[in-house]
Amino acid sequence: MAGSFEPNIVGFLCNWCSYAAADQAGSNKLEIPATLTTIRVMCSSRVNPVLLVAAYLRGADGVLVAGCHPGDCHYQTGNYNARRRFALLRGILDVLELDPARFRLSWISASEGKRYSEVTKEFSSHIAGLGPNPLRTRPFIE
Numbered sequence: 001m002a003g004s005f006e007p008n009i010v011g012f013l014c015n016w017c018s019y020a021a022a023d024q025a026g027s028n029k030l031e032i033p034a035t036l037t038t039i040r041v042m043c044s045s046r047v048n049p050v051l052l053v054a055a056y057l058r059g060a061d062g063v064l065v066a067g068c069h070p071g072d073c074h075y076q077t078g079n080y081n082a083r084r085r086f087a088l089l090r091g092i093l094d095v096l097e098l099d100p101a102r103f104r105l106s107w108i109s110a111s112e113g114k115r116y117s118e119v120t121k122e123f124s125s126h127i128a129g130l131g132p133n134p135l136r137t138r139p140f141i142e
Contacts, residue, residue, distance in 0.1 A: 010036075011037065012041050012051070014041060017068040017109045019040045024111070024113030030116075030117035031121060042075075043078040044067025044068070045079065045082040045085070049088070056096070057135055060133060062124075062127035066108045089103065106119050
């Protein structure tokens, strides 16, 4: 059954903006994919790329990191640091032979519940189109 695949997506959400947008989306009864597991972090810059790699190695099909818009960070430059850090992550994904399209960095403010809903639905649909994470079946030396 080719159409039965539902992706497992991990979302790291900034406490001050994206997590508040997720809360607003839920309060407004906007559709959020059930395939998304959210993890609240204080800032998008606090997400270590090692956590993202660990998520993929543990079977996540996609990872979303969402934070404040550049210039609006509660910690002033956190989202700029996150943007630089995750630009380097693409090289790590290449080494793992993992499609960089399985990762998304988005800027979503606290008042953008509708945007949060749209981003998560689009990303879930995109990951569903890519299929399962190939690292799930690849053997690793333990």
